[in-house]
Every structure is written in C-alpha cells, then in structure tokens.
Amino acid sequence: MDMKEWLRSHPEIRAIRIAAADLNGEARGKRIPVRFADKAIEGGARFPLSAMNLDIWGEDIEDSPLVLASGDQDGVLHPTERGFVPAPWLKTPTAILPIWMYREDGQPFDGDPRQALARVVARYAERGLHPVVAVELEFFLIDDSGRTLEVPPSPRSGKRRKAGEILSLRALDRFDDFFTELYDACEAMDIPADTAISEAGLGQFEINLMHQDDALRAADDAWLFKMLVKGLARNYGFAGSFMAKPYEDYAGSGMHMHFSVLDEQGRNVFDDGTERGSDTLLHAINGCLEAMPGSTLVFAPHDNSFDRMVPGAHAPTGICWGYENRTAALRVPGGNPAARRIEHRVAGGDTNPYLVIAAVLGAALNGIEDARMPPEPVTGNAYELDLPRIPANWGEAIGTFERDPLIARIFAPELIRNYVMTKRQELRYMRELSPREKVEIYLDAV
Structure with missing residues (x-):
C-alpha cells in the first residue's frame, strides 16, 4: 500500500516516529506530527552520518572521522520498502516509518547496518x-x-x-x-x-x-x-x-x-x-x-x-x-x-x-x-x-x-x-x- 494511502486509512494515527538502526541496533530517529509526514515520505529526513555510529550510551565516537573532522555532515534518510508500521505499545496512536541512510549524492552510506545487509x-x-x-x-x-x-x-x-x-x-x-x-x-x-x-x-x-x-x-x-x-x-x-x-x-x-x-x-x-x-x-x-x-x-x-x-x-x-x-x-x-x-x-x-x-x-x-x-x-x-x-x-x-x-x-x-x-x-x-x-x-x- 502507498504510504500516504496507509496514513489516510489510519486516521487514528497522531504521531510519527522516523527510525533507523545504528550499529548497535538502537533505533535513532525523530518524532514528527502526522500532518508533516508527507515531507519525510517525499524528501526524506536529514541526520548526521555520525548518528548511525554511536556507542551503547548514545555518545559520539571519539576521534571518529564522521564527527568533528568532517564537520559532522548530514546524510539523507529515505523510507525503506517496509513503509509505515504501527507502534502498539505506545499510548498515543503512533506509526513508525523505518528509514535508512544515504549520502548527499544518493549513494548508500556504508556505515548503515541495513545497507550492509543489502550489499x-x-x-x-x-x-x-x-x-x-x-x-x-x-x-x-x-x-x-x-x-x-x-x-x-x-x-x-x-x-x-x-x-x-x-x-x-x-x-x-x-x-x-x-x-x-x-x-x-x-x-x-x-x-x-x-x-x-x-x-x-x-x-x-x-x-x-x-x-x-x-x-x-x-x-x-x-x-x-x-x-x-x-x-x-x-x-x-x-x-x-x-x-x-x-x-x-x-x-x-x-x-x-x-x-x-x-x-x-x-x-x-x-x-x-x-x-x-x-x-x-x-x-x-x-x-x-x-x-x-x-x-x-x-x-x-x-x-x-x-x-x-x-x-x-x-x-x-x-x-x-x-x-x-x-x-x-x-x-x-x-x-x-x-x-x-x-x-x-x-x-x-x-x-x-x-x-x-x-x-x-x-x-x-x-x-x-x-x-x-x-x-x-x-x-x-x-x-x-x-x-x-x-x-x-x-x-x-x-x-x-x-x-x-x-x-x-x-x-x-x-x-x-x-x-x-x-x-x-x-x-x-x-x-x-x-x-x-x-x-x-x-x-x-x-
């Protein structure tokens, strides 16, 4: 089902989580109001590349070339083929949109574990x-x-x-x-x-x-x-x-x-x-x-x-x-x-x-x-x-x-x-x- 159509068919959804797996498998992402979901669907989201490479506490990796040495550049995260998935454990009716990381030029970011499996x-x-x-x-x-x-x-x-x-x-x-x-x-x-x-x-x-x-x-x-x-x-x-x-x-x-x-x-x-x-x-x-x-x-x-x-x-x-x-x-x-x-x-x-x-x-x-x-x-x-x-x-x-x-x-x-x-x-x-x-x-x- 088309992602916009999925949202239309689930009018109860009030919040969106966009989420990607970092190297430890931790979900990294943002909460966005459902009325702005089209922006994430069509244009993707922007995170620092370093967000896919945090330690178990969620801290930056010291001396990582992804952080200060490169100016902590952004990557672009696009929705995966999965589309929206409900999050039934949350009190607020919420949908998760799984995403994965690409570089600015459209190439897959090799530090993304989902991209590693795709490879x-x-x-x-x-x-x-x-x-x-x-x-x-x-x-x-x-x-x-x-x-x-x-x-x-x-x-x-x-x-x-x-x-x-x-x-x-x-x-x-x-x-x-x-x-x-x-x-x-x-x-x-x-x-x-x-x-x-x-x-x-x-x-x-x-x-x-x-x-x-x-x-x-x-x-x-x-x-x-x-x-x-x-x-x-x-x-x-x-x-x-x-x-x-x-x-x-x-x-x-x-x-x-x-x-x-x-x-x-x-x-x-x-x-x-x-x-x-x-x-x-x-x-x-x-x-x-x-x-x-x-x-x-x-x-x-x-x-x-x-x-x-x-x-x-x-x-x-x-x-x-x-x-x-x-x-x-x-x-x-x-x-x-x-x-x-x-x-x-x-x-x-x-x-x-x-x-x-x-x-x-x-x-x-x-x-x-x-x-x-x-x-x-x-x-x-x-x-x-x-x-x-x-x-x-x-x-x-x-x-x-x-x-x-x-x-x-x-x-x-x-x-x-x-x-x-x-x-x-x-x-x-x-x-x-x-x-x-x-x-x-x-x-x-x-």
Whole structure:
C-alpha cells in the first residue's frame, strides 16, 4: 500500500516516529506530527552520518572521522520498502516509518547496518541466488524494580517461579495476557511471529519468526520485534530484555538464524535429495566456519555477551558443525530434504539483526564462491571435543574482526572501521563500571 494511502486509512494515527538502526541496533530517529509526514515520505529526513555510529550510551565516537573532522555532515534518510508500521505499545496512536541512510549524492552510506545487509543480498543476486531467512529470538521477562534482578511475579498467582522451565505451558500461562497482546501487536505490525516456548533461563522465552524470502525484511522483522517486546513489557511493569546473560547460573539468550538459498528457478541449492545435502550446502558451511572467528564481534558485540559463551550453556564455543546437533555452532536440521537448511547458533539475543544476517549470509556466500569442503561433522557433545575456538573475550574479538580478510569480503571498509572504533570505546568505558552499572546499561539497550 502507498504510504500516504496507509496514513489516510489510519486516521487514528497522531504521531510519527522516523527510525533507523545504528550499529548497535538502537533505533535513532525523530518524532514528527502526522500532518508533516508527507515531507519525510517525499524528501526524506536529514541526520548526521555520525548518528548511525554511536556507542551503547548514545555518545559520539571519539576521534571518529564522521564527527568533528568532517564537520559532522548530514546524510539523507529515505523510507525503506517496509513503509509505515504501527507502534502498539505506545499510548498515543503512533506509526513508525523505518528509514535508512544515504549520502548527499544518493549513494548508500556504508556505515548503515541495513545497507550492509543489502550489499550482501546484492552479491547473491549477482550469482542468481536468493537467500531465505528465519530467526528465533530468546528474551527474558525481568522484574528490575529492586536491587537484584528477579522473575516477575505471576499476574495470576502473585508468586515468583525461580526456576528455568523448558517447554513449560504453565510458564507461558502465567503471562498469558502479555503474550496475547504481543501476538496481536505482531499481527498489526505484520511481523510473522510463530511458536512461543519457555526456555531454560529464569523467565526466559523464545518466539520464532517465520521464514522470509527477503533477507532485509527478515532483519526488519527481528529489529521491530525487539522494539515491540521491550516497549510492551514495560506496560506490564517488567522489562523485556534481550541481554545475553542477565543471570550467572542460567543459560543466556541467543538469536538463532536458519537459512537456505534458492536459485533463479526457486530450487533450494542446499538440497540434493539426500540426508547429506548438496556440495553447495557443504561449501556454505565451510564458509561460515572459516569466518566464525572474525564474525564473533557481530555475534557477541558487548561485554556481557561473553558471559553467555561458556561450555555447556547452550551457546556454542567450538567451531564445528553437525547434523541434528544442538551442541554444534552450525546445525543442519533433519526432515524433508527439500527444506534443507543451515541453523547458525552462535549469535546472542543482544545483537544487531542486520549485522548478524549480513555476517552469516556473507560468510556462506564466501564459502560457495571458494567451493572448499568443511571438516567432518561432529557427533555427540561438541563441548567435550578438542575444537578450534572462537575468540575468548571482547578485546580479542574486536581485533580479529578488524584484521580478518574474510570479514573484508563481507563488510565495507567504512563499516569495519566504524564498528571497531565503537567497540573499542565501549570496551574502554565498560572497564570503569561495576557489574550493576553494566546491567543497567544492557538490560534495556540491547
């Protein structure tokens, strides 16, 4: 539907948010009266280029060439193909207009994470290939009103259930009103939310988003879903958090990504009619494995991210793959060979969906182009195997991302530079904070 027509068909809308994702996945934008929406639709909006490159506190990056050295120049942000999306968690009837950044001359701004994903998708299109993507997002419902984080009391009984409850219907039922409103909001926002389950952490849940044959739309869905969960949860008096590891003794939250690749005839190039899968599947697996050390900063972008990456806690640390093996970093699910796909299990819930999907799809395409076979698939418990490991800490991950030639094939030099500068600044300042202060930052921000 035409964007102006959408507004005419929603006369209840009183405010507009124009919003773009920065490198941390934070929404950056403006509120405008609905009567001035035509200006944003037709002419775009102007932000400083540096607004796409802020740290987790929303501060400028020191010594960034985007700030003082260049006079803090503006870019132009145009609406994405998504068009208007309602924001059901706000009291004022509001629509979000997702936007993305271009330079003054009309060229895409390489520091925009959505443009980074578009760049990878264009590489696929040049080869006549088309990725299909779905994500699974884990998150916590948390009572953060006291000095320590707790599971919110059940609205039904008033009691707190202080245990992880894997696949518990009772856990879902305790927050039935929240989940019913969440699904209603997803429908209004055209986010394809599918199955919800309770997970292994305290007050932890997972919702699957259905596969999309448009990788950009899949990333939009995940980005908007995170905004929705966080906004709606506050209406119920608790936090909805995608923080990687809020509780030391329980598993953290991941963002698992499933993907396959279609050719120009719509055939799944990972399928050869057998359980093994095609050589192209194996080449894509090898590409993902080879790029995993360099990609770790995208999959674990924060100080708290590495608290999740410990053996035996449902977060892969060894670089390996396997068939139907959830202890492996890459899992090839079973089932009908026509639906053969890869599940990438490394990323945390605290990530930027645009960068994660770009990193995974870009690594897979590197592998398809290089046509090298992976090592043998693992069986049994991958945590007990002697495997190559991803970077063990934040600083190591930053350096590996910056230097890896495989990352340079996926991301533009400007994005690599900006992301590294952002993470080094965050690393420096996080060292000055107490654990409680870090939680206060990450609980809502990521």
